[in-house]
Amino acid sequence: MISLIANETKKLTLRFSTWLYPLIILAVILALSASFRSFIPDLNNVQLMLTINSISMFLVALFSIVIASAVVSSEFSYGTIKLLLIRPYKRWQILLSKYIVVLMYAILLTIFTLIMTYIIGGILTSFASFTQDISTANPAYSESGTITNSGQTAASALGSQLGFFTIQLIFSTSIAFMVSSLLRSQALAVGIGLFLLFVNSIAGGITLMLVGQFQWFKYIFMAPLYYVSMNANGAGMDVKGLSPELAISILAVYYLIFMALAFIFFQKRDVSV
16 A cells, blocks of 8 residues: 555656646745735734635645546546556555545645745744734624634634635545546546536535525535635634534535545446546
8 A cells, every 4th residue: 555655646746737836836925925015014924824825725725626636537548547457456545545645745735835925924024923912913803893803823813724724625625536536537527626616616605695594505515615615714704503513514424425436436437448
């Protein structure tokens, strides 16, 4: 199994896009940091991280989905799937190794983004402590207009954002991975993966608004996924009948179903063509 993971890691590192995506994120962080510095001169790097995380982390999710969408379907597109299956490993081991490498890439891309945001923000603005109270620079308001994050430290806010984002990242990447394992066309798999990401940004919000009127809407994965993504962006909202715990539980059920479909289908699929 270790050799399979090492082989998949090597194949991923040989792709040009694997190294291009971090460079794109780095360029975006530079542009955003410079822009915020000019508009808000007294902003420090920790406050900057909390401010631009929604954009930088969206790019992390976007590029991770592209990688996950192509990791299996590309083997069929290039005709290399037979070379994998003749090796002395079971199909589920081959698929699991690909999934592990995809998650590793997504996590490393997240860590890279956070580190670069902190360093670049510190160089362009100033380095600050994660124990600072961020309610004045990044206030969160309730429907009545009162500040809900009064006294909250930057470390607490960042930890909450990263927790919700990790759930969103794993779930979105897993959907893309499932699509990749079901389709033979790499272009189609990537297209569907990106389509699901952007559709959820629109349809997820609409579905979430309908949860208040029709409670069964909360069981459609787009509603809890959008709910989690809003919390990951630091824009948490109160939704009747839906809590973070319930949203995560619903996503966990869908996650198990999607992963089961991916492995069952890959076990049984015909690779004679």
